[in-house]
Every structure is written in structure tokens, then in C-alpha cells.
Amino acid sequence: MGQARKGENGLLGAIRRVFQPGRPSRSEVSCTHLDQIQDVTPSAEGCEECLKTGDQWVHLRICLICGHVGCCDNSRNTHATKHFQATGHPLMQSIEPGENWIWCYVDKVAMQPEES
């Protein structure tokens, strides 16, 4: 019985619908981890670790398992990848404006949710 929360979780909810196991969207989805996606809330306004150290990032990625926000591989600290290495959470999504692709670190496959 979750409260009705507008906005931030809408996109992730849509992704989970699009990527239901057994119902691949327009392209074949070879990732087997999509059923691990949770309705996550971003853990911070920016890269969690970089905010603590006062560092800068290039792009932001969110972990779709726990909501950890980390910086991309073009950033000096690559915290999104480090988060996967530390936790084994395989799925992250770009939260850059206009981007909603998902990357699986294990299957090394990028996925594009359909627009709703």
C-alpha cells in the first residue's frame, strides 16, 4: 500500500513494465537481471561519493537495484562502476536529461526502454 508519489518513480515503474521477463520490447533483451529492478529513489542529488569528497563528475548513473547514484566511466572516479564491483548490483540507468538507457554490467548489454 504505497503512498501515491508523483514524478521520480514514474520512469522506473514504466521500465519495469516494459522489461517484464518473457516480454521483450522492440529489441530482444538478453539480460537476465531485469526482474531485480526495484522502484528506487535516487540516493542523492548527484554522485553520492563525489558529493562527500567535493569532487566533480561528468554524467550520472543510478543503480536500479538500490538507487545509488554514481558517476559514469568518463568521470574521474567512476563510482557507478565501483558500486557494481562492490555490491554486484548489475543494472544501472543514465539519469542525464533526455537519456533513459539501461546498462547491464554482467551481460554487457545496453537497453532502451520504449517511450510511454
Ligand SMILES: [Zn+2]
Ligand atoms: Zn543482465
Ligand SMILES: [Zn+2]
Ligand atoms: Zn563519483
Ligand SMILES: [Zn+2]
Ligand atoms: Zn546498488
